[in-house]
Amino acid sequence: MDKYRTRTVSRKLSYEWEIADFTALADTPNFGVCGTEIRSPKISVNTSFKNEWHLELTMTEKCFIVFVVSDVEDKEMIIRTQFSVSILNERKEKKINKVYNQLFTGRVTRSPEISLIQKLDIMYSRSQFLPNNVLTICLDLAVYDECTEIIKFPSKSSNYMIGEDFKKLLDDNIARDITLVANEKEYQAHKAILMARSPFFYAMLTHDMKEKQENKITVPDIDLKIFEKMIEYIYSDRVTNLDSCAEQMLEVADQYQLLGLVEMCEESLSKSITVENVIRVLYVDLTKLTTTYAKRMNLLSNKIFGEVFRPTNRKSMKVVKIFSEKPIHKREEVIHYYPRHPQIGWLMRNLRLYGLFRDEHLDWKEEIERQRVLKGKKPRVKKSLREK
Template identity: 25%
Template sequence: MSDKNEQIGVFQEKYNTSIKRKQYDFTWRISQLSTWLANVEGVQCSPVFPSDSKEKIRWELRFYPKSYTVDQYCSLFLKMHSSMNPQKDVPVTSNLALMDSKGKIFFKLVVSAKFKANESRGYTQFFLLETLLQKIQPEDELSIKCTIEAQVEIVTKPEKVMKLPEIVSSSLSQDLETLVGDEQFGDVTMVVCGEKQLAHRNILAARSPVFAAMFSHPLKESVENCVVVEDVEPTVFKALLRYIYTDKVTCLDTKAQELYAAADKYGLPALKSLCRNNILEKLCPENAADTLKLADLHSDLEMKRYTLAFFSGSKAAQMTKTAGWKDMVRTHPHLVDEAFDALAARVP
């Protein structure tokens, strides 16, 4: 049993999920572009940026002076180098701008795409080469400015964890249990087979319709504040009271049948159900006849059906040899008929 002053610690945790973005700015300046174009072939690659090799994602511009599809155009591609999951898509928005030596932008383009590791995105016909050469004169210098915003990953982080004040657990059941047999505040005397015990009318009436009827009418029990019980053992009645006060069940292992009968008498269906299940869990050839008589006495169809089904199984021969069966033949012959009817119904 837990301490009535037991405290429960309550933790309140909050998490925040956000998209982690990174921005990369890079400018690639190419001097003497005309001379450069006359002496190079194929793709020309910028330095990989950012320069820190520890970065998980890095970028590279790939410039083709002559497009491999149309000679009159140059091509420009953006390549992602990544040490992350090669199958992971990285959403990217890139701003590409062409500038002359004075920093004047004469062409710009916004590209949105998803990149995988070592994948390139761009345009084969990015800009007309002849026009490009005209735009950068007379200095003959081209700058390619690239601004990239990449959704690097989705991050979930705990916010500040706050421990709420501890909540004292409810001790209602334990407090009510102290009232069982209480000599100070009891207002009705229960006389059980000669033994006296004080109880509380309001609690008994709230839990049992039988006690409620007893105390709400001018009966002897209500007038004299005394209830005489002759057909329930004192230990069983104490267990009944404890259940009424606390919803806890004791002595099921030793007094299940007696407690079942008391629960039925005082209109406690939940306790009756608990006792029934305990009885049926322990059903065996030696006690099956007594269980069948108990079910019949209290008009419990569920218990009767379950017990008859047990009898109609392979245990029938063992049951008919027990003292309980022989007593049932003498005192409850109609149950013998029901048992054999159930057995016959199962025979193909």
């Protein structure tokens, strides 16, 4: 059960505003006329909502007055505050301290006018209030910020984990009822666990297929170490040394629909994305790998071209070859990102300039043009790319 608690937190800020050559300002003929207030720099308080505050100073016939002004994004917001406005004397002591409780409503709100000090008082006590002809106004502001906490009551955890129990079934060779074959090596496993963990195996073992009848599944084209790590994940929900084989595990996880393993590979790969591996993994079936895919596309867009196409950087051409050697049908998902990442087309154009994979480049351009026409766009004027 979750319990919610709302509490009010006071966010405080102390701010000093120095106004130099104050007597010259006070003697200005138009000072005190509406619209001629002087404003302090803006400040903000650390709250859950964006806010800015400043002071405005003006004068009447008898006294200097100040306003506190709030500026928030939400015009419907009501902000509860408490603040005091004071003048600092030559010893930095607060004098004429006034405390106010004020609600600020609306996007930009001005407090009622605050009588700061009488003109005669400040002129007769210049040494006290205007040291070096500088008036210092101090604002002590407290903003009341409401925050809601969720208090969770965790259940008592057990020292016995289901993954550990399943792993014992695998290690102890108990009640196995199906054979997995990888690279001509046989492994004994449990149908129920395979079906529960993988939709791929579930479909295979619930339909009238050869594998169901023979209780034998052949796993083609897979490295033995990768296969063993896949079985380790299916039984224990973890993979030993995943970072060292995340790219290979990613393809296997996607093929056998092991979504938890997909997420683990995403996290591992996101820590080690490089120019060298970004294109190699780009063409895995990434329909479920949105996080990793976005990061790889960003790296492809922002970094790879400068490194691949420096005139002196011939080593990186191996990365370009990896990109171009992939079958054209695997590029469909990249074409989906083409409008937001035009650098992909730029990459292929550079391949043409280098004289590499010209036919593949033509196929690539034709596929992009076909996608444009399907979306109702006018076809571009074609240039003969086969001409020297």
